[in-house]
Amino acid sequence: MELEDEIKKRFKMKGLVLADVKVVRMMDKTLENGYSDMIPVYVGKEDKISEKSSSIATKEQFELLQKYIVKTIKDISKEILSGNIDIKPYYKDKKTPCEYCEYKAICQFDKNKFGNEYKYVPDLNKEEIFEKIRKE
């Protein structure tokens, strides 16, 4: 049983799930009530998804997120085309992608060198993130 629990823990999907119990039940057909073994969702009594214990977003939030992603890609593309190719890896919760990056030797990013800066990502909760996106 321990191995089974470990496997479930390791392979449980992360991210956001559409806040629709029908969709949740299609994604995890074994789920009755409680925590799903596959997706980050808790379905409580009366078939209600627990917002507090789940990682979910509404259809509107997903649409907002899609628009924001497209806008961000366009903004980044414009920056690159205008010559801005600064190396600015993210830094969040004391972690950076440089820790496991295979291109470290090529890009030569070194936070101790003048001009090399991380892009610090603030620790915001889901609502704060969506609020920020809405404002932009």
Ligand code: SF4
């Ligand atoms: S080592 Fe360089 S290429 Fe890799 S993540 Fe860090 S900044 Fe980006």
